[in-house]
Amino acid sequence: MKSQQTFMVEVTFYSSARKTVPEAGYRPHFVMELDEDREYLGVEIYDIEVDTLDSVGYAMCSFLYEQEGVGYSKIQPNRSFMVMEGASVVGRGKIVSFHL
Known part of the structure; x- marks a missing residue:
């Protein structure tokens, strides 16, 4: 079940790893630095x-799952991720803020 928790991130996608900027609906994994x-x-x-x-931008995200143990x-705000x-x-990016 998709979470209602949403958050904003500052993010950069690498040209060495992707051919295009992702679109809405993109479902990657974040690994916190x-x-x-x-x-x-x-x-x-x-x-x-x-x-x-290779340029910095912003994205709105939501948790993909609501499960115990995830x-x-x-x-958390100001934490960096891959x-x-x-x-x-x-x-790579950084968590900017949370929204309800």
């Missing part, structure tokens, strides 16, 4: 304002 467990956290980007690869509490597609890092 400094997370020793390297837990993959499923998110959906439902609104994105990134003009080109470490979404690791997603955008993952499988084992590949395709971008």
Whole structure:
């Protein structure tokens, strides 16, 4: 079940890893920087304002799942993350704020 918790991120996608900027509906995993467990956290980007690869933009995200044991509490304002597609890092970003 999709979560109602939404949050804004500042994000950059790498031209070395992607051919295009993702569109709304993109469902990557975020791995929080400094997370020793390297837990993959499923998110959906439902609104994105990134003009080109290798440039900073903003996106609105929601948690993909509402399950016990998923470490979404690791997603906190000002924390940095890697955008993952499988084992590949395709971008990096920072949590900006949460919305209800």
